[in-house]
Amino acid sequence: MKKTTKLFFVLILSFVVVLFSVINAQQIEVNFLFTKLSLPLVLIIISGVIIGALIVLIVMLSGVWQKNRTIKQLKQEIIELKTKDDSEIDSEENEVILNLKKELKEKELELSDLRHQLVNDMMSESSKEDTLEVNDWTETKKETYEDSSD
Incomplete structure (x- = not known):
């Protein structure tokens, strides 16, 4: 259900962006510090949305990678603690x-x-x-x- 809702919102947002881009189809001049280009506004809007999406994706993936690394470290600590507890049992305790x-x-x-x-x-x-x-x-x-x- 969550995935369906997310997909629905992504499709609506994409439709709004494409509609806005098509309505604003005129040429504009873009200044890139060292050069000037005349590009259609549609191309600038879509590239801006794509760059924004990539930034969000990179930020999200870095968070996921960090959580996965933390999970892996915690699992390793659990394994070490279990083996440590097993090895700490003395022979006297075994006899008992x-x-x-x-x-x-x-x-x-x-x-x-x-x-x-x-x-x-x-x-x-x-x-x-x-x-x-x-x-x-x-x-x-x-x-x-x-x-x-x-």
């Missing part, structure tokens, strides 16, 4: 990190064992309850059978 990782693995194993133990306990309790129910059922059937046989 390794010990903590080892301890974490041990705790995870212990947790896994406790989970398995809990599941086994729950399964054994469930089977005990089932056995008790079966025994109760069997005893009631026995009693019923004994009562009926008498």
Whole structure:
């Protein structure tokens, strides 16, 4: 959308400049310090616009180049700081990190064992309850059978 708007304004400005130049088509004398030339006003107006556009372009490009250079320098500084931080970690810190990782693995194993133990306990309790129910059922059937046989 921005590019379309910019293009629209550039086209309108170009149209106005060309229209103004065509309306003022008479010859005028231009003094270049060491010589005088008689040129059409159209040529002088268009060359003035082109020279102005080139000046604006050069100023804009210098700003862009400066920003790109600053960005490149900042990226380089970031890379240097990252590598500096990585190299500053002592071997003692590495040992501490390794010990903590080892301890974490041990705790995870212990947790896994406790989970398995809990599941086994729950399964054994469930089977005990089932056995008790079966025994109760069997005893009631026995009693019923004994009562009926008498």
